[in-house]
Structures are given as structure tokens and as C-alpha cells.
Amino acid sequence: MMKVLVLGGGAAGMSSSSRVRKLRPNAEIVVYEETNMVSHAPCGVPYYVEGLFNNEELFMTYTPEFFREKRKIDVRTGYSVEEIDLNSRVVKVRKNAEKKSEEYDYLIIALGAKPKKVRQSGSRIFYAHHPAQAKSLRDDLWALNKIAIIGGGILGVEMAEALHAVGKKVTLIQRSSYVLNKMLDSDMAHVVTDVMSKEIDLRLNERVESIEEEGKVIVTDKGKLEVDGVVVTIGVEPNISLLKDQLKIGKTGAIWVDETMKTNKENVYAAGDNTETRNIVTGKPTWMPFAPVANKMGFVAGSNIGGKRMEFPGTVGTMITKYDRLFIGKVGLNESEAKEAGLKPYSSMIKSKTRARYYPEPKDIYVKLIADEDTSTIIGGQIIGEEEVLGRLDMLAAIVMKRFTIEESFFVEMGYLPAIATVWDPVIIAIRELMKA
Amino acid sequence: MMKVLVLGGGAAGMSSSSRVRKLRPNAEIVVYEETNMVSHAPCGVPYYVEGLFNNEELFMTYTPEFFREKRKIDVRTGYSVEEIDLNSRVVKVRKNAEKKSEEYDYLIIALGAKPKKVRQSGSRIFYAHHPAQAKSLRDDLWALNKIAIIGGGILGVEMAEALHAVGKKVTLIQRSSYVLNKMLDSDMAHVVTDVMSKEIDLRLNERVESIEEEGKVIVTDKGKLEVDGVVVTIGVEPNISLLKDQLKIGKTGAIWVDETMKTNKENVYAAGDNTETRNIVTGKPTWMPFAPVANKMGFVAGSNIGGKRMEFPGTVGTMITKYDRLFIGKVGLNESEAKEAGLKPYSSMIKSKTRARYYPEPKDIYVKLIADEDTSTIIGGQIIGEEEVLGRLDMLAAIVMKRFTIEESFFVEMGYLPAIATVWDPVIIAIRELMKA
Numbered sequence: 001m002m003k004v005l006v007l008g009g010g011a012a013g014m015s016s017s018s019r020v021r022k023l024r025p026n027a028e029i030v031v032y033e034e035t036n037m038v039s040h041a042p043c044g045v046p047y048y049v050e051g052l053f054n055n056e057e058l059f060m061t062y063t064p065e066f067f068r069e070k071r072k073i074d075v076r077t078g079y080s081v082e083e084i085d086l087n088s089r090v091v092k093v094r095k096n097a098e099k100k101s102e103e104y105d106y107l108i109i110a111l112g113a114k115p116k117k118v119r120q121s122g123s124r125i126f127y128a129h130h131p132a133q134a135k136s137l138r139d140d141l142w143a144l145n146k147i148a149i150i151g152g153g154i155l156g157v158e159m160a161e162a163l164h165a166v167g168k169k170v171t172l173i174q175r176s177s178y179v180l181n182k183m184l185d186s187d188m189a190h191v192v193t194d195v196m197s198k199e200i201d202l203r204l205n206e207r208v209e210s211i212e213e214e215g216k217v218i219v220t221d222k223g224k225l226e227v228d229g230v231v232v233t234i235g236v237e238p239n240i241s242l243l244k245d246q247l248k249i250g251k252t253g254a255i256w257v258d259e260t261m262k263t264n265k266e267n268v269y270a271a272g273d274n275t276e277t278r279n280i281v282t283g284k285p286t287w288m289p290f291a292p293v294a295n296k297m298g299f300v301a302g303s304n305i306g307g308k309r310m311e312f313p314g315t316v317g318t319m320i321t322k323y324d325r326l327f328i329g330k331v332g333l334n335e336s337e338a339k340e341a342g343l344k345p346y347s348s349m350i351k352s353k354t355r356a357r358y359y360p361e362p363k364d365i366y367v368k369l370i371a372d373e374d375t376s377t378i379i380g381g382q383i384i385g386e387e388e389v390l391g392r393l394d395m396l397a398a399i400v401m402k403r404f405t406i407e408e409s410f411f412v413e414m415g416y417l418p419a420i421a422t423v424w425d426p427v428i429i430a431i432r433e434l435m436k437a
Numbered sequence: 438m439m440k441v442l443v444l445g446g447g448a449a450g451m452s453s454s455s456r457v458r459k460l461r462p463n464a465e466i467v468v469y470e471e472t473n474m475v476s477h478a479p480c481g482v483p484y485y486v487e488g489l490f491n492n493e494e495l496f497m498t499y500t501p502e503f504f505r506e507k508r509k510i511d512v513r514t515g516y517s518v519e520e521i522d523l524n525s526r527v528v529k530v531r532k533n534a535e536k537k538s539e540e541y542d543y544l545i546i547a548l549g550a551k552p553k554k555v556r557q558s559g560s561r562i563f564y565a566h567h568p569a570q571a572k573s574l575r576d577d578l579w580a581l582n583k584i585a586i587i588g589g590g591i592l593g594v595e596m597a598e599a600l601h602a603v604g605k606k607v608t609l610i611q612r613s614s615y616v617l618n619k620m621l622d623s624d625m626a627h628v629v630t631d632v633m634s635k636e637i638d639l640r641l642n643e644r645v646e647s648i649e650e651e652g653k654v655i656v657t658d659k660g661k662l663e664v665d666g667v668v669v670t671i672g673v674e675p676n677i678s679l680l681k682d683q684l685k686i687g688k689t690g691a692i693w694v695d696e697t698m699k700t701n702k703e704n705v706y707a708a709g710d711n712t713e714t715r716n717i718v719t720g721k722p723t724w725m726p727f728a729p730v731a732n733k734m735g736f737v738a739g740s741n742i743g744g745k746r747m748e749f750p751g752t753v754g755t756m757i758t759k760y761d762r763l764f765i766g767k768v769g770l771n772e773s774e775a776k777e778a779g780l781k782p783y784s785s786m787i788k789s790k791t792r793a794r795y796y797p798e799p800k801d802i803y804v805k806l807i808a809d810e811d812t813s814t815i816i817g818g819q820i821i822g823e824e825e826v827l828g829r830l831d832m833l834a835a836i837v838m839k840r841f842t843i844e845e846s847f848f849v850e851m852g853y854l855p856a857i858a859t860v861w862d863p864v865i866i867a868i869r870e871l872m873k874a
Contacts, residue, residue, distance in 0.1 A: 041855070290853065308874055391832060394849065415756070417827065424732060437745055
């Protein structure tokens, strides 16, 4: 009987093991997870901090019991992985004093990502990463008044929304000249910074030099800031410390895999946030630590282990977040990324409305599209607005993935309903601007 | 100097003339429009009846003055077309007592569609078609209490919403066993009929035999109904009465055109609701009288007249409407259409949520997808839900148009944000169900 060992019970770990189970009803499938949660959703942490829900069980799509009973997957929680020996095919795990060694026929590495940390540590320095720590994080933060957030990426912006919503005095310190700078071009980002700077103390172009007094004093290149605590959201990194000498690691710092999600070692697969993939537009290695990608990587890894060949096509880099009423999304390359990749990008950017002229309460929507001069294809898009941002972004994901020409994109028959669209949809207007004549 | 004559100032008439102007700054462009409105939007009539706005000018994207001044298009309103002689290239128009003859180098026929009528007429029998009649329609309907709607297509459903919202007692009489029967399969339609039947008197499988007493009595195969008035929404037909002996008319009853929107007569183009097109999935002739299609047909006709060759690719049949809080959309073929077209369809249908488990106030969303057994492509989809229906439908339009395989569709990187999506998006879940293993 085939034995599949899965390290990590997050999105990729549980989608891969579920897929193996579906294809191999008799396989032995064992999952080791460090926390007490599986199929957990870090994306929910800011909303929990915002007080939008209180039951931490809801962080899980399914419980360990569900997987054990319904899918016959031997989920073991509370175990940390101590050692992985790919040559002798043995993994050592530990739960408190209990230690175990596990052998395997197939190994799936789905250990996820971990927050990048600052040098200092202290009782007032927080990270917002794992749902298993969400309750203590919330208890701690709710007890404070003045809170600094370091880093204006997606998590930083979402934590700013959450902490502002629960009445905290929030300062966000960002090194770059605008927030979400790995997502948006600067000409789109002002829409977000305009809204944020009305509600929180937004400090751009400011660099943190040190954090002192357990997190109560922040020294930046512009001065000193006294707060009650600090949330560090300066990014995440692949969790590969036990593996980096044993497996091929890609240029991005995550585990290299082929299209079947197999590493350079036979019978060893990787999926999810510890895994590198390929950017569909550039063809180059990229790292995309988001749950939907992790789920599909896991699905592909599980398919191939289960005997049904499947290839993961790579990523077009779809990202979406929100601040207050603004939904903010990106797909493909932004203009700077396109230039860095050596392409010849040109762009259109429009501001329009989400509803027909006569329909009450139209909302603003901003669309920026990036095209490639050489191929006349759309290689990226950014959308910011108050409604129907997600699906329009999904459409752009399909367009970018399948390399629609600009003219083909123009002819995509987007729906029209006065309550939620204009007759020339905002995206079509932006595509129209990309047409040369 | 080239003279372009455009008959009809609706979506197609104005997009085609604007496009010619862009490409041919010196052309003489004359538009004749029967009403006092141009670039008008019939789609807004139900919302006007609902009282969501009062300024009828808002029915127009741009005013006649805008087109005259900014685009140098000679827009002449209030003229009805009396005669079209394609052999001698003369069009006769009339405004009250004034008659005119116009010659042309290029003719664009954009006369739109007109409502199908019942045999009877009377002071209490109404049609809801043209914005120019919206005010009198609303004045008349608001003065009544008990109103019947005959026909449960998109317009019938929208008028039912509108009249119910302004406090009328609404009866909707529909011949078929469910509303929106040209759009939805019966297994999806119950979601709509369940909601509608709570608010209005919904009579399905009932056939109107005659309308008597000026519209105050309706006789059906099931009995007699007394009302204060009746709105007839039994469909529209292409407005081609002046042309049917002079031009090739397609199987659908609308004007045949080639991919450049040219009719079978040299220099004569047609665009918009009087024009036939091709269904991209079946390759067969179809008729798609919706504004976004009309706009793009006009754009293509204008491009070709202006000297920039462009082809209209046909339609994937995107439709979206709403009833109350439900958005209801369709793209491609539904299951019955696929069978009629001789394909081998199979389908998936799921009910899911629009938000992460833990995010407050998740809404139900229903997705049905139709795949073709022979090609393993997705050929149609139907979505019903309270939020983010439009964009997901737009994505499906791109998928159907470009013939994504089921596996390619599965890998479209749809965005995930807990506030508006689940980590496996409802559409991806439905795609997953189409995969054979």
C-alpha cells in the first residue's frame, strides 16, 4: 500500500492529500501539522482582529475530524517537523515530549511561509500571520491604543483597516513612496493613499531604523515615534530551513519544482507557499504565496502522485485586497514589472463609473491596463473601485493567461446591467484606449 | 468628400458614426433619428418606472448637441424614415410636414428593434420600449393600481421589479413553466421564481388568449383576470419593414451581414438590433439585441467604412438582469440550446457562498456550467446571486469565446478576498465538477 506523507496542513497540504485520496482510495495518507488547525486561512486574521467574527474554528475550511472521518486522511496536529532526511526517506516529528520517525513512498512538502521578522523582539512587537495565534494577537492589540504598523503591503493595509475600525490610533510606516508598491503602479496607488491618509497617520518614504523599549519606541530616518505597540508586516518568506541543503531551491528562494510539482528528488513534491512557480507572462520563476494558488498546486501534486498526470500552468499573479470600501486588485504585470522583464509595455488608465448614468449611487472605478508593444497582448491590469472589482479582475486573469490580443479582449462580451455596469464597461473603455486607431 | 448616412441614432448608430468621424475627419456624417433622443438606453426604462431617476436626459449617453459640436456629426432628430431605395441610393425622411431626400456614399442601417405587439390595442395596453415614451408610460402606470405583465423575459422581470417597488399589485403571466426561459435552464430558474412569487402574483404555464376592454380584462386559458392595465413584454423584433425586399435577410429575421458588418449590397452596412450575427459557440446565425453588442457592431461597421478593416467575431450571448437583490446572468449556451445545436452537453450545478465562512453576511450564489463532451470545453454558464455575479460572468464570456478547455478554465487564477469570494471560487468549484476525475 502506497504511503503518502504530507508536511503541513494548510491549503496545499489538505488539497493535495484530498486529491490523492480521491484518486487512490487505498493509499495511506498521513498529514503532520504544527498547530491545532488544518486547512487554515491566514487571510482571515485581519478580519478577526477587526472583530467581524469570534469563533476561531471558522478559520478552518474543514476540521481535522472532517478529514479523518470523511476523507480517511490521518491528520495529526500539534507536531512540529524536526528533521527531514530525503536520502533515507525519513521525517522526524515531535509533539511535546513525544518523538516519531516516519517513512514514506511519496512526500509532499507544504510547510508554507513564515513572516519576515525584524531584528528586535519584545512583548509589544507583533506579527499577524497564523490563525492559531489570532486570539492572543487580538487580545493584545485590543488592549492598546496607539499602534504602529511597519510595512504597507497587503497585510499591512488590511491590518490598518482592522485596527482603525476598532478605534485604534494607527500609524502606518512605509519605506516606499506609496502603499501596495509590489502590486500597484504609483499612478493607481494614489487612489488608495488618498483614502487611507484621511483615516490613519500614513507615513510614506520613511524607513524604520530600530524598534526600542519592547516595541514602544520606533526610530525612523525621520525621527522617533512613541506607540503602545507595533505590528510588523514586512512580508513573508518560504519556510524551507530544514530543506535548503537537500533540495534544489529556485532563484526566488522557494523550492524548485517541475510542472507536475515534483522537486528535483524522486517521489518528493512541493506545493503551496514554500514552492516556486513560473510567471505565465514572463516565463520566469516567481513566488506567489496566496491561498488559491496553493490549493491548485496541491491539487496538481496530488493528481500526479495519484496517477493522473496534470501540469500546473504557473501564475498570472492575481491579487486583491480591500481598504475600507475600496477593493484593490491586480493581475499580470504592472508597468514597472513589465519594464524590468525587458518587455515594451504601454498602458491606458481610465476613471469611470460602475453604474449607468441614471442609476442611483454610481461608484468610481479606476482601471489601468498594460499591453505589450511587440505582441499586442494585454499583460496586466489594475482595478480599484467600490463594487464588482473582483470579477472584472478574474476576466483579466483569463485574458492575460490565454494571451488574448487587445482586439480579442475588446470583443469579450462583458455583461451590461445599469445597476452594476456601464454600457461600455470600464474595462472595455480601457482596452479601447490601448487600440492604436 | 465621402458622405455617410446613418439611419437610427441609438447605440449602433452613434458608435458607428463616431468611429467614422475618428478615422475620417473630413467625412460628411448625417444621422437621422425618429425621436428626440440619441445614444439612448431602453435598458433604463424599468428603472425610470421604478422612480430611481427623474431626468429623462439621463437616458442619453450624449446629447445631440454633444455629437454635433464635439464630433461634428450632423444629428437630425424627429425624422422618421419613409422610404429607402438602395438601388438609386436615396433615403426619404419626414419631420411633420417637411420631407427630405438624402443620397449617400455609405449607408449604415441602425434602426434597432421594436416591441412585438398583441393583436388588440387600447388605452390600458402598454409597451415599455423607448426612453422617449418613458415619461408618459410612467405617468400612466403610476396612476394605476393592479397591473398585469404579459411575458416573463428580461424586460418582463425588470418591469415586475419596478412596478412592485412602487407599490403596485403585479401579476406576471408567462406561457412557459418558468421566467427567463430563453436565458436559464429550468433547474436554475427556480431560484428566481421562488423570490418573485413571494412578491407578485406569478402565473406560470398560463397562456393569454385575448385582452379586452382596452386592457382591463385579460382572458387566459385558465380564466379571466381583471386589472387596471397591462404591460406587454413578449419580446422584440428587428425593425426591417422598409428593407426586407431589398436586402438579404438572415434566418433569424434580421439583416444578414458579413464579418465587416456589410450587407449584401455594396456600401450598405447594418449594425445593432436590426442585424443578425453569428453565435461563436455554434457558428450559426443568431440575433442578439443588446446594447453592448450593438455598440461593438457599430464600431466595426464604422471602422470598415473609415478604412480600417475589422471583423466582428460574433456573440457568446452574454445576458444579465436583476430581480430585487438577485443578479441573474447567462453566457454561451444553456443546456437546452446546446442540445438543440446538436452538441453533447453535460453540466455541473452548485450552490455556494460569495464570502469566506467567517466573513459576515455571506450571500448564496448559484453557478451552472455547461461543457461539451466532444471538445472538453466550457460552452455556457448561468450565475445567480446577490453580489459579484457580473464579473464572474464576464470571465466566463472570455472562457467561452476563446474556447478554454475545462482544465484551462480550472486554472484561471481567480482572485480571492474573504469579503467577496471563497478560496475555491464558486465558479472554480463548478468547473471542478466538470472534470471527469
